[in-house]
Structure formats: structure tokens, C-alpha cells
Amino acid sequence: MRIPRPRARPRSLAGQLFAMQVVLVAAVVAGCAFFAYVSGSAQARETATRQVRAVALAVAGSPSVREAIRAPDPSAVLQPYAERVRRDTGIAFVTIMDPHRVRWTHPDADRIGETFLGHTARALRGETFSETYTGTLGPSIRVVTPVRDGGRIVGLVSAGITVERVSTQVRAQLGALGLAAGAALALGGVGTYVINARLRRHTHGMNAAELSRLHDYHEATLHAVREGLLMLDGQHRIALINDAGRELLGLAPGTVGRRVSELDLPAPLTGALLASEERVDEVHLTADRVIVVNTRPVVGGERRGTVVTLRDHTELQALSGELDSERGFTQALRSQAHEAANRLHTVVSLIELDRADEAVGFATAELELAQALTDRVVGAVAEPVLAALLLGKAAQANERGVELVLADDSLIDDGVLPEALPQRDLVTILGNLIDNAVDAASEAATGPGSVDDAGDGAVPAQRAPSAHRPARARVTVTALAGDGELLLRVADNGTGVDPADAAEVFRRGWSTHGAGRGIGLALVRQAAHRNGGVVTLERGPDGGAEFTVRLPLPAGSGVRRGRAT
Numbered sequence: 001m002r003i004p005r006p007r008a009r010p011r012s013l014a015g016q017l018f019a020m021q022v023v024l025v026a027a028v029v030a031g032c033a034f035f036a037y038v039s040g041s042a043q044a045r046e047t048a049t050r051q052v053r054a055v056a057l058a059v060a061g062s063p064s065v066r067e068a069i070r071a072p073d074p075s076a077v078l079q080p081y082a083e084r085v086r087r088d089t090g091i092a093f094v095t096i097m098d099p100h101r102v103r104w105t106h107p108d109a110d111r112i113g114e115t116f117l118g119h120t121a122r123a124l125r126g127e128t129f130s131e132t133y134t135g136t137l138g139p140s141i142r143v144v145t146p147v148r149d150g151g152r153i154v155g156l157v158s159a160g161i162t163v164e165r166v167s168t169q170v171r172a173q174l175g176a177l178g179l180a181a182g183a184a185l186a187l188g189g190v191g192t193y194v195i196n197a198r199l200r201r202h203t204h205g206m207n208a209a210e211l212s213r214l215h216d217y218h219e220a221t222l223h224a225v226r227e228g229l230l231m232l233d234g235q236h237r238i239a240l241i242n243d244a245g246r247e248l249l250g251l252a253p254g255t256v257g258r259r260v261s262e263l264d265l266p267a268p269l270t271g272a273l274l275a276s277e278e279r280v281d282e283v284h285l286t287a288d289r290v291i292v293v294n295t296r297p298v299v300g301g302e303r304r305g306t307v308v309t310l311r312d313h314t315e316l317q318a319l320s321g322e323l324d325s326e327r328g329f330t331q332a333l334r335s336q337a338h339e340a341a342n343r344l345h346t347v348v349s350l351i352e353l354d355r356a357d358e359a360v361g362f363a364t365a366e367l368e369l370a371q372a373l374t375d376r377v378v379g380a381v382a383e384p385v386l387a388a389l390l391l392g393k394a395a396q397a398n399e400r401g402v403e404l405v406l407a408d409d410s411l412i413d414d415g416v417l418p419e420a421l422p423q424r425d426l427v428t429i430l431g432n433l434i435d436n437a438v439d440a441a442s443e444a445a446t447g448p449g450s451v452d453d454a455g456d457g458a459v460p461a462q463r464a465p466s467a468h469r470p471a472r473a474r475v476t477v478t479a480l481a482g483d484g485e486l487l488l489r490v491a492d493n494g495t496g497v498d499p500a501d502a503a504e505v506f507r508r509g510w511s512t513h514g515a516g517r518g519i520g521l522a523l524v525r526q527a528a529h530r531n532g533g534v535v536t537l538e539r540g541p542d543g544g545a546e547f548t549v550r551l552p553l554p555a556g557s558g559v560r561r562g563r564a565t
Contacts, residue, residue, distance in 0.1 A: 021196070025188035033181040045141060048161045049130050053143040055089050056159035057128065060147045065096065069147065069155050075104045075112055083107070092137055092165060095158045096147075099124060104155075111136060116158065120144055123156050132163065139163040228291070228310030236260045236274055239305060248291050248310045269293065273308060283313060285522050376406055381479050382414035385423045386430065390477065393434045397475060402438050407478040407489075416481045418554055425527040426488075432520035433490040433547050434475060440494030440544055441473035474542065486533075486551040493542035505537060524549070 059065060059082070068077035074096075082094040082105035096105045101116040117135040128145035135142075142160030146153045228245030232238060238256050246253070251263060260273045269284040272293050279295040292311040298304045350359035374391065381387045390406065397404040417426075478489035497505060506525045524547075528535045533551035540546030 021192040022189055025192060026185060029181045029185045029188070032184075033178065044166050048141050048166050049143065051089070052091055052141065052159040052161055053128070053130060053145075055085065055091055055094065056143040056145045056157050059085060059094060059096070059159065060145045060157040065147060065157075066149045066154065069096075069098075069104075069149070074155075079105045079109065079112065081105075091159055092140055092162045093158075093160055095160075097156050097158070099153060099155065101156070106136075108136065116156075118142060118144065118158060120156055124153060126153065135160075137162055141166065228308075228312075230273075230308035230310065232260065232273065232306040232308065234305055236306075245308075245310055248286070248289060248312055250286060250289075273306070285526055289313075290523070290526070380406060380410040381412045383412050383417055383426075386412065386426060386479060389427055389430060390479075393431070393438070397434075397438045400438060400442050400473075402441050402473040402475055404434070404438070405474060405476045407476055410477070410479045412479050412481045412486075416553070417486065421486070421531060421551065421553075425531055428527045429524050429549050430477075430479075430488055430490070432524050433488070433549070434477065436520060436547075437475040437490045437492035437494070437545070438473075440496075441475050441492040444473065444492075444494035444544070476540075476542075481553060484553050486553055488549040488551075489546065491540035491542065491546035492544035493540070494544040496539055496543060497537060497545045506535065 064081065065078065068074045068081070071077060078096050082096055086092075086094045086107065093107045094105060095103055095116060097103050097116045097120075101120055103112050103114055103116055106112050106114075118133045119131060122129045123144040123146045126146055128143065130141065130143045132139060132141050134140070137160075140160040140162045142158050144156060144158045147155035147157055225242065226244055228248040229240070229242045230238065230245045230249075231240040237259050241251070241255060245251075246255070249263070249265065255263065260270060263270070265273075266284065266286060269286065269291075272279050272282055272284060272295060275295065276297060278297065279293060282293045284291055284293050290313040292313045294309045294311075296307050298307060347359045350356070377387050377390050377394070381390060390404070394404040474493050476491045478487065478491075480487045506521050525535050528549050528551065531551050533549055536548045536550075538546045538548070
């Protein structure tokens with residue numbers, strides 16, 4: 001049985017780039033070396049041609065050469081002269097001949113008198129030209145020019161340098177060029193290796209396919225995750241943000257690259273994002289949401305940025321508020337059950353004492369009192385959720401010794417509120433305002449206190465009676481739909497709010513009851529803002545705080561009777 005061989009893992013991206021860069025550097029160096037060799041060879045030939053041309057013209061223009069040509073034996077004078085010139089200039093030969101190509105001079109004296117090997121026709125016409133020709137000394141680069149005497153051509157001069165000597169010079173230059181090319185190749189290879197070693201560390205040795213797959217998964221995860229993800233660079237600019245993060249922060253597309261301080265976020269949230277230390281499960285409010293923020297600095301020898309995760313806490317906070325309300329209702333029902341048992345025992349005892357008329361009167365009075373409150377609320381507020389909330393809060397308030405009163409001009413007909421207005425937001429707004437008012441009124445009736453956020457349903461500890469307490473703690477609620485708006489107003493007869501704190505009561509964390517409180521009023525303002533409404537705080541007619549929420553309704557909604565106070 002043949003065991004299949006494991007597939008070889010593809011070379012890493014850094015390795016592929018290293019191989020490609022080495023080949024590229026080698027090709028560039030080889031190309032540069034070849035170009036330098038070709039241009040050097042051409043330059044050497046051009047230099048040799050200029051050199052022998054200058055020598056030939058100088059010899060042909062010398063007066064002593066013209067005088068020697070007129071002598072009976074020109075070679076006797078010209079041969080020593082030509083050899084001296086040849087040695088001084090370093091060229092291969094200087095040949096002087098008559099117009100019939102018979103040599104008067106030659107480096108090899110035995111060849112004097114022989115016919116010159118090469119072309120002379122152009123020189124006989126008075127031109128100076130160059131050519132490469134193979135003569136007695138081998139292939140050479142030569143220049144042939146005429147010697148004139150009185151306008152007549154009396155001789156020719158040919159000066160040349162062998163091709164071998166030119167090649168020797170080029171090879172010497174090529175050796176130096178090869179050393180330079182080798183050094184450049186070695187330096188390029190070392191530099192490429194260093195860069196790719198760093199790239200290998202940054203890519204963790206992954207190949208191109210793995211990096212592409214990682215990027216695809218990264219993009220898919222980024223857009224699929226429900227939590228908001230925000231990455232900041234070292235200058236607190238947004239380097240990355242997913243769809244959920246933009247939605248939670250209310251940011252438009254195109255925010256990548258902007259600084260956090262430019263995003264117009266609430267100051268506490270901006271401070272949390274800019275903080276250098278780690279933040280864990282901090283609750284912050286935006287204009288429309290409650291979000292939980294976690295931050296963690298990215299440190300690698302220096303501060304590289306911050307990773308931020310955002311969780312939507314809006315629904316959970318609303319559910320928590322509803323749960324607190326339900327707990328309050330449960331406590332109120334438990335207390336009412338206890339009171340009902342006491343009243344039932346009272347009725348039974350009166351009957352056993354044969355005082356039936358008094359038993360009937362006592363039971364009827366209690367029933368009429370409870371029914372009157374129910375009829376008043378149901379008659380004025382036809383919206384079932386708000387009616388149920390008011391009845392439940394009335395029971396809670398009564399348990400704490402606070403009278404909850406529905407204003408006479410309250411009126412919300414059934415079907416007036418649009419479906420676009422969430423019932424949960426109405427419960428958040430009215431429930432938190434009533435809880436705060438009950439707290440303030442209860443504290444004013446039992447001792448010094450002030451309004452704050454009691455959104456968690458906790459009952460403050462009773463204090464000693466105060467000389468300034470009101471005769472009866474009272475909370476007045478106005479619920480009115482008309483003239484294109486829904487008005488919810490809650491006033492108490494507590495001690496009110498210090499004017500210096502009026503601008504701070506809606507800020508998350510503001511409370512006079514200590515840490516862990518201060519979320520209800522912030523949620524009220526957030527819910528009102530989310531539905532296009534406003535919240536105002538004034539001093540109420542009974543001296544306490546009066547919170548008013550106005551939410552816009554479609555034109556023509558509601559029937560208004562009376563006048564809101």
C-alpha cells in the first residue's frame with residue numbers, strides 16, 4: 001500500500017518575496033554590468049580613435065615631416081621621428097608612406113619599403129578617416145590622413161592602436177566593474193534578507209493564500225459580529241470600525257481616519273475612548289443608546305493604539321427598569337394582600353360581634369376608595385400600558401405614604417398614540433419620573449432630602465420627622481395628548497432641585513443617594529430625544545421639582561379638554 005506523501009506547505013509570502021527580490025536584484029545588477037561593459041567598450045574605441053586621429057593629424061601637419069619627404073631618403077629622418085612619437089603617445093604604430101602606399105616608416109624596420117595594408121583612396125582625395133583593419137600587427141583601429149605641401153598631397157600618415165590593446169583596457173575596467181557589481185549584489189541580497197526577515201515576523205510566516213483567507217475571514221467576522229468594534233491608532237484616530245460600531249455611536253460612513261475628539265460624542269464617552277488605562281464594562285449614554293464600553297491599549301514597546309468593544313445595553317437597561325417596576329408592584333401587592341387580610345379580619349370580627357351594619361359600611365368605604373382611583377385613571381388615560389403603570393405606581397406610592405394624584409385635565413384617548421411611539425419608552429419616561437418624585441416627596445415628608453434618580457426602585461431609609469415637612473407627601477401626574485404633542489408632567493411637593501444642579505440632573509451618574517445610582521433621568525432624556533421630544537425641569541406649584549416631557553404626535557392627534565397646569 002502506497003502511503004500518500006503530505007503536501008508541501010507553500011512557501012511563505014516573505015520567502016516568495018525574498019526569492020523574487022534576489023532574482024530582481026541580480027537581474028538589475030547584471031543588466032547594469034552589461035550596459036556598463038557595452039558602453040565602456042564603445043567609449044574605449046571612441047577614445048582610441050580620438051587619440052590616434054590627434055597623433056596622425058599632428059604628424060601630417062609637422063613641417064619637419066614635409067622637409068623629410070622632400071629629402072632623397074625620407075626613411076632615414078622619418079623612421080626615428082615616427083618611433084619617438086609612437087613611444088611617447090603609447091599607440092601601436094605611426095606609418096608614413098608615399099602616395100603610392102610605399103612605407104617610409106614602420107615599427108618593424110624590416111617592413112619599410114613594403115606596401116601599406118589598408119585603404120588610402122579617401123585620404124588621397126584629401127579626407128581624414130578612421131577604420132578597423134587587420135594589418136601586419138593584427139586588427140587595429142587606425143586613422144589615415146594626407147600630408148600636404150603647397151596644396152599638393154605628397155604623402156600619407158596612418159596612426160593606429162591594436163584592438164587587442166583596447167580589449168585589454170576594457171577587460172581591466174570590467175574587473176573593477178565586476179567587483180562593484182558583486183558588492184552591489186551582496187549588499188542588495190543582505191538588505192533584502194533583512195527586510196524580508198522583518199516581513200516574515202510581521203506576517204508570522206504565512207503565505208499569500210493564508211493571508212488572503214485570513215483577510216476574508218477578518219472582513220466577514222468584522223461585519224457579522226453584533227458587538228461594536230473600534231480600533232484607534234496611537235494618535236487616537238479611527239483605524240477600523242465595523243458596522244455595529246458605527247450604528248451604536250451614530251457615526252456616518254467615512255469616519256476612518258478621523259480623531260475621536262472630532263466625532264461629537266458625549267464628553268464622558270470621549271474621555272473613556274481617549275483614556276490610556278484599560279476600561280472594563282463602563283456604561284455610557286449616547287443620544288439614543290446605552291452602551292457598555294471596554295477598552296484595552298495595544299502596547300508593543302510603545303503605545304500603538306486602543307481596541308474598543310461596544311455592547312448595546314439599551315434593551316437590557318429598559319428590561320432592568322421594567323423588572324425593578326415589577327418588583328415594586330410585587331411588593332405593593334404583597335403589602336396590599338396583607339392589608340386586605342387585616343381588613344377582612346376586621347369585617348369578620350365586626351360580624352362576629354353582631355355589628356353587621358358597621359362591617360358593611362367599613363367594607364363598602366374601602367371598596368369605593370379603591371374603585372374611585374381605578375375609575376379616575378381608566379377614564380382619563382385610555383392607553384392601557386400607561387393606565388396600568390399609573391395604577392401600579394399609585395399602589396407603590398401609597399405603600400410609602402405618598403399620595404399619587406392624576407391631574408384633572410389629564411386625557412389620553414384610546415388609539416391616539418401612534419404605533420411608532422414605543423410603549424417601552426413611555427414606561428421608561430413616566431416610570432422613572434414618578435419614581436424620582438415619590439422618592440423626593442417621601443424624603444421631604446420624613447426628613448431632609450433632595451430629588452435624585454431612584455430608577456432602581458429602592459426605598460430610602462426613614463428619617464426623623466422634620467419641622468418643615470409637608471402635611472402629606474404628594475405627587476401630581478399630568479398625561480395629556482392634544483395639539484400635536486403628548487405631554488407628560490410629574491410634580492412633587494418635595495424640597496425641589498438646587499438651581500445650581502438643574503443642568504446636571506440629566507447627566508448619567510448624578511445622584512444625591514451615592515454611587516450606583518443616577519441612570520433614570522439620563523434614560524428619560526435619552527428616550528425623549530429618541531422620539532424627537534424634549535425634557536424640561538422647573539419649580540413646581542407645590543415647591544418641589546416639576547419635570548415636563550413633550551413628545552411630538554401626528555397633526556390632529558388627541559382631544560384636549562381643559563388646560564394643562
